[in-house]
Amino acid sequence: MAAQNAASTAPAVPFTARQQTLLAAAVEVVGESGLRGLTHRAVDRQAGLPEGTCSVSFRTRLALLTALSQYVADTLTEQIRAMGDALPEPDERAGAEPAIGAAVELLSGWLRFPSGLICMAELGLEMIRTPSLREEYQPWRAHMIDVVEQIIVRGEKTQPRLRAEAIVSSVQGVLISAIEYAPQDRDAYLRETVLMVMRGLAEVELDPS
Template structure:
């Protein structure tokens, strides 16, 4: 994923520590996220992580921002590739499937995002970080809808982003050949449906 793009404003050491934190959360869940665990994963002396992220709260919040930025960078790249394509165009579903397969093959960021999203349901500060990121993502997708001349662009975009999340979660445990077929079929159905004319929102 576009970790490098997302981390351009970070110092090399902070980026190294947050990369390690992503792997810790992917392997052990958010409960396993400690300064010591990050230091061990990064191969750095004990105390390195706490020197940059003084508290676990600071580490967790910075990780949420880092993961959200990495995923948003990938989505922005995809939006450029989709420019001019309709939701019913098989190329749109194919390009989206390529990104999702990469996320699933390199699943650490995706797993970290899922762990952080669950925690955000109980943590207002974390929810703010992820809600801001999600709003930006919906805005990118809505922009594609507007460019295609679709009505109710924001409602469509919110439904599409939520549906993408569900498809990714459902695809995670599937074996590779089955996962590819599932993604391709699901995305074609979803994007064709959202590209169809919509009635007024309820």
């Protein structure tokens, strides 16, 4: 998800190599300055490209926001899909634990790139103010819920979809709160808290009513 990894993840979108460079730079701009700092000029500077390059590819600020939403969402979806494909085979003795471990590893990887997480959070709020971004940005979350639901099904618990939705909502908050910690403490906090959330919500008995 991070800008450093953006080109290598090759999101499945019709962006040119130049546009991907600009959008990777936009992730960094948002990570450093928030969406208030997202301007064509700031993206050009971050990308090390001549002034005016970004505005040629994305004429308006809304066009830039829309492309950034699609870029981030597709990158996240690609990584989530890869994690889902790589989940360990179900094991009756181990239950959901190996799959939970794989999910924690993915989240730990995201944490190494705080600019990407900040951009994720900023876009999540922006789509409330700008509903046209919703279609571009939301699909990654649905994919994440799908994968978590697969994990819960392995534990043979009731209402796996509801549990998955609760886990993903909780994990989004954990990821953002982890950034508040000193860099050397973030990973330990994330792992301990996400494991607690996933194990708890995957195991607690839900009222079927």
